Amino acid sequence: MVKESGLPREELFITTKAGLDYFDLMLIHWPMQDDLGTYRVLEEAYQAGKLRSIGVSNSNRAQLGEITANFQTVPVVDQIETCVLRQQTKLHQYLADHQIVHEAWSPLGEGAGRLFNHPVLKDLAAKYDHTTAQVMLRYLTQRQIMVIPRSTNPAHMAANINIFDFALTAADLARVQALDEKFSLSGWPSSMTLDEDY
Incomplete structure (x- = not known):
């Protein structure tokens, strides 16, 4: 190919x-x-x-x-489960300190409905005239996290790329940061919880 x-x-x-x-x-x-x-x-x-x-x-x-x-x-990179419910704050700092790129897999939380319908994210989506998915992806990229959202829908793919025409304010970044539950949607093994308190 x-x-x-x-x-x-x-x-x-x-x-x-x-x-x-x-x-x-x-x-x-x-x-x-x-x-x-x-x-x-x-x-x-x-x-x-x-x-x-x-x-x-x-x-x-x-x-x-x-x-x-x-x-x-x-x-050069550590590809780890990262979304607004599991933000990996401590590990992110470690990666930044060692010049290793933090790459988020499942940055949209595997399409979890509770994320796409979360009132804070819906409020920010309305404020910035973007989708909740775009708000989540923009939050992560503003934190210097590389995102790899998965989609087979051409419209969603285009929307996932179109996130650089707005930026969340410091106050709005803090609102999203407060959503961190240190919660794994994928059920990480216990070895990966050594870095908890993210």
Whole structure:
């Protein structure tokens, strides 16, 4: 599919699965028993030019600390469950301090109705003349969190991108921040609650 597109390879950013000479980013999807061994292989691929960058998913501060203490190559990203109900404040600060991008998967809370109908978010959507989804995504991007909302609906995809023509005020950012329940919609394992008090 990539070759058939006719686009120059250097204009594409490929994370995985593409039968190419190199990948732009490869993620360790979940912490396992031999994270250091896995990371070692990825670092070797990085040093050999087969990877442009290495990232992790679902890793807490202790797991990231072990990686950064044992390798020269720091992960560029940690992809973790993040939405307005689970804002990951402590881990976010750790990532910022170590220049690791905080990437939110499920930034819209897996489409949970209680989020899209939340009175605070609906009030802000009306105030800014945007949807509640756009308010949630804008809140996260204003906190320097990369978002990857999932949708197969072209109209929703377009709306998810169209979030940079407004900015929440400091007072409105605080209103959304107060919605944090430290609640996992995906049921993270106990190892990921080591960073609680986010």
